[in-house]
Amino acid sequence: MKIVVCIKQVPESNNVKFDPVTHNLMRGGMSGRINPFDKNAIEAALRLRDAVGGEVALLSMGPDSTAEILRDGLAMGADSAYLLSSRAFAGADTLSTGYVLAQAVRQIGNVDLTLLGRQAVDADTGQVGPIMAVNLNQPQATYATQLTANGNQLTVVRDLDSLTQTVELPLPAVITVRAEANTPRYETPLHIQQSFEKQVTIWRDTDLDLDPEKLGQKGSPTVVRKVYAPEAKTRAQTALPSEPAAAVDQLLVIMQQHGLI
């Protein structure tokens, strides 16, 4: 089975700060790491490869520094990696990102399965997987916790919070993976060593079959027009008596007044 795993570079921490003067987001100094859910996607791919044979390629769109997370993924045991890096891709929203990644999957060729994380921890949309599926004209299973290959078909268990759904997908297909699916393996010294011998192919926009109208900011229908810190609304904070028994008595009176008991 030929599997592509899409991985995204995200900030090391979600504790973003605002510039007190410009109100802009200060992201400087934060080095990138692999989106945590994408490690679950890599792990799921490696287990499928171990079960039925095949190969696992990593795919990421981002600045050249993204090569580092691709190395991390290779050190987990993936076989090859593709980096999509071009100024033309900058400012892409999910629609444009999903389009470019889908075109790269087409170019890699003969891909049976595309795996992604359930969502990126920075923008938190989870939209890129389904968008890729539509661009590739493939079925999907999001929020997967179990993947079982049988022939030209995959049985996937989806954890949809209130509902567990089992779906049979014909291949090729797109799947996004939940953290509950597995525990990602650690990089081993041997794999780290081998990762430096594995190839990271870099593709620019001109290396892919792309409609320039669908790239970057121009190809992105959404506009982030304002970014700000959530306003801290506060409540009355009336203190209850400091003695537990008295506090509880007053609580029960308050609850009665509110028709709660």
Place this chain on the structure above:
Amino acid sequence: MTEAIWIVAEREPARINPVTFQLITKAKAIAKGKKVVVVLLEAPDQQFEQAISEYGPDEILLGQNVAYAQASDEVMAGALTTLAREYQPNAVLFGATPLGRSIAPRVQAALQTGLTADCLDFFYEDDLLVQVKPSYGDNVMCEITCPDRRPQMASVRPNTFAAEKVAGAMPAITPVEVAQTTGPQGRVVDETVRVSHATGIASANKVLALGRGAATPADIANAREIASRLGASVGVSRPLTDLPDFTVEQQIGQSGTTIAPDFLLNLGVSGATQFIVGMTQAKLVVSVNRDAQAPIFAQSDYTFTGDAAAFITALKQRMN
């Protein structure tokens, strides 16, 4: 032609997800003359249009087909795409549930338009739908718009808005025929409801929330006893999901469940941002913490500064 705001009804095996009702009430409040239309795709014997009608949308577009009883994302998105092409709504709203967040981006990609994920608020500025959403784990808010393409699409976080029934509402119910979705598609072979909605914290009227300051076996047992007396559900902060007593299903907050009870009692919860975002819709909030500076207090109507175990014990005694 009056433009419409569409709400895609989220059908669970045996009910409509309450987020659908919440979206109807919110959409009516911001519609400014636009029609509020619910799109309902269901099996012919389900008749969920009755429950939806009570919340007073202007119209329900009703697609009935045996194929919708257990439909794949491909089938649902295919039908919605066809309908959106035909009716050209101004905006399309989904609940930001796992299902809504799976189907919405397929419709988005097919229609080549923008989709904002997991909104906490939205409003119109003239014809522009301004969508307010959190990012970076709720540490940042942003306003997102889709100026040039239609429809304007968003998924909206459950329990962010209150649902209100409208007395005597009689929405127009318009049957629609949608051709079978073709193309590669998954086959749903099983669906199992995971939580009993009656005891789930998402729809509970009263919630007792336990944090690391109220996590001993005695605290948990006492809290459960109090909860059963009050008819409350027990929720937890994230660290407590590591205990065998709890799972993520009881977790309140950003990576857990957003709750909107009439009464919330926080016991030994510090009030991290990720917890707070899950409880801002609670009506009456009372918090117990031994640290007078705990951030949870700022989000509380009543506070008790002191030992959680002592408070719990006193409350249990009063209930007996």
